[in-house]
Amino acid sequence: MPYKFSITALLFVLVNVGMAWQLWLVGKIIHDVQTGKMISRAADGSLDLSLAKYWLVLMVVVAIGRSVVQYLGGVMSLIIGQQLLYILRERIMLQVQRLDLAYHWQHGMGEIVTRTTRDADKVRDALINFWRQVFEASLWVLVSVGLLSWYHSWLGLGTLFFTLSGISIFVLQTNKLVELDRVVGSAYDKVNQELSEGVNGVRVIKSFGLEQQRIAVFTTSVQDFIDHARTALAFASSRIPLPQIVVAMSHVWILVIGALLVQQGHLNVGELVSSLLVANTLVFRIEGIGRVMQVFADARSSAARIWELLDEDPKIFSGEKTIAEGALGLRLSKVSVKTPGSDNTILHDCDFEVSPGEVVAIVGTTGSGKSTLAGLLPRLLDVDGGKVLIGSAWAGWQNLKDLKLDTLRKKVHVVPQETFLFSDTLEANLKLAQPSASHEDLLEAIELASATEVLEKISDGLQTKIGDRGITLSGGQRQRISLARAFLAKPSILVLDDATSALDAITERRVLENIRKLRSTVGQQITVVLIASKLSTILLADRVAMLHQGKIVAEGTHDNLVANNAEYRDLVGVEHGK
Incomplete structure (x- = not known):
């Protein structure tokens, strides 16, 4: 915002020039009073108050003008501050949406919330409050040294020396304040993380009677934050007065040197008083820098944390190719995936293929990589080795990395087990998939998901507010709304990552039968991948693939696997011949 910053800077320049003018007028008035020029006696014996009235009017005009300009400068500062905060938070939000899941797994929600709120506020405060204090103090140093030097060079040089010495001490102390605030920021991250987990996990906490334990953990985090904050504040409080004392020595200098200059006739009393008032204002301005020095140190640390987030390069980039029309299947060719930030392998040389229109269930033990595999298909995650392809054997295969992300994610839709619904109306949540959907389209999608009874039970139908994360609905109801x-999105490939785990077997079968009838936006049958843990889900698939230690180790129908694979029988809990 260079235009607004320039206007604000000009207003501050005028404010400080006005202040210097006021103090010069005070010295001039005192000198005129001392020499008897202020009030004189006319030839007719009456008192001549014209000069006194002139100085009085001029003082009032300058004071009012400076107050108006200062008010306008303050308003402009507030406007710039709010716009700056908006820009920072908007950029953080855009960056958070750009970054892939791997980044979010490595950085908790509390850390991102801290950077968006506390850190953004501190950067705003520094760029506005600290900038204003430093800018005005720098202006006043120039103005005051100039005015004092105009009175006498020794007054200006001495004041300049003490001022620069005090500011140098300020600067030397800043790095330590930054280090302390980094520690405070990390402690604040933990407080935010504990708070978000305590709110989002309230059901689990109450179910296991963990209220006191979680309160104790949260209290420990808060106390840790308080201790670090107190340490930083104690350092600032004990160090900042020293440079203020050094700057305040300019008072003594002006008083001593000024008195000598008055005695020698090089300075009048009015100029001495004016010089002391200038030095007094200078001390207050430097003290203002001291008060916001902690803000500046905090902001340097906060800015670094924000820039770390904004400078983080997304690991997933959109391709340029469009997806070929027609039915879509998928193929994994020698796919390998590692845990973000470590060398732990989740998938290793994994080969897997699903034909267009096929319904395939993927089973495996906990931690075998099923959800990771599901995240690869819409490129929420990317492979470390190998290729993920979509298409068909007859129409050809396309590498996901070559495709446009927005069109890919419209064609490939993943419904996770832990559904997420926004704190909005039921209609708004449904229309996220298809903003142009009609009322009839919404009702049809609800019926296909066997969620008609959900719609009938809630108070205001599609306009019902469903609460934060769908808290007003049961787990099964949330799953059906997500389905x-x-x-409603009519994808070409639909991945259900245990997305029917909260449904009874009858509802689950009905939903899958409805899925088999679905057609994509181009009228082709939908390919369905079921990440399954329930036997009832597995039995609904055309084919079953078993994932073990990062690889597909067995494929076939449920009956064939039961007959020929002991590991599969143990996994699904059936005996041979049943």
């Missing part, structure tokens, strides 16, 4: 949202 309806996915059906």
Whole structure:
């Protein structure tokens, strides 16, 4: 915002020039009073007050003008501050949406919330409050040294020496304040993380009677934050007065040297008083820098944390190719995936293929990589080795990395087990998948997801506010609403990551039968991948693939696997011949 910053800077220049003018007028008035020029007696014996009235009017005009300009400068500072905060938070939000899941796994929600709120506020305060204090103090140093030097060079040089000495001490102390605030920021991250987990996990906490334990953990985090904050504040409080004392020595200098100059006739009393008032204002301005020095140190640390987030390069980039029309299947060719930030392998040389229109269930033990595999298909995650392809054997295969992300994610839709619904109306949540959907389209999707009874039970139908994360609905109801949202999108490939785990077997079968009838936006049958843990889900698939130690180790129908694979029988909990 260079234009607004320039106007604000000009207003501050005028404010400080006005202040210097006021103090010069005070010295001039005192000198005129001392020499008897202020009030004189006319030839007719009456008192001549014209000069006194002139100085009085001029003082009032300058004071009012400076107050108006200072008010306008303050308003402009507030406007710039709010716009700056908006820009910072908007950029952080855009960056958070750009970054892939791997980044979010490595950095908790509390850390991102801290950078968006506390850190952004501190940067705003520094760029506005600290900038204003430093800018005005720098202006006043120039103005005051100039005015004092105009009175006498020794007054200006001495004041300049003490001022620069005090500011140098300020600067030397800043790095330590930054280090301390980094520690405070990390402690604040933990407080935010504990708070978000305590709110989001309230059901689990209450179910296991963990209220006191979680309160104790949160209290420990808060106390740790308080201790670090107190340490930083104690350092600032004990160090900042020293440079203020050094700057305040300019008072003594002006008083001593000024008195000598008055005695020698090089300076009048009015100029001495004016010089002392200038030095007094200078001390207050430097003290203002001292008060915001902690803000500046905090902001340097906060800015570094924000820039770390904004400078983080997304690991997933959009390709340029469009997806070929027609039915879509998928193929994994020698795919390898590692845990973000470590060398732990999740998938290793994994080969897997699903034909267009096929319904395939993927089973495996906990931690075998099923959800990771599901995240690869819409490129929420990227492979470390190998290729993920979509297409068909007859129409050809396309590498996901070559495709446009927005069109890919419209064609490939993943419904996770832990559904997420926004704190909005039911209609708004459904229309996330298809903003142009009609009322009839919404009702059809709800019916396909066997969620009609959900709609009938809630108070205001599609306009019902469903609360934060869908808290007003049961787990099964949330899953059905999420399924309806996915059906509304009409994807070509639908991945259900245990997305029917909260449904009874009858509802689950009905939903899958409805899925088999679905057609994508181009009228082709939808390919369905079921990440399954329930036997009832597995039985609904055309084919089953078993994932073990990062690889597909067995494929076939449920009956064939039961007959020929002991590991599969143990996994699904059936005996041979049943």
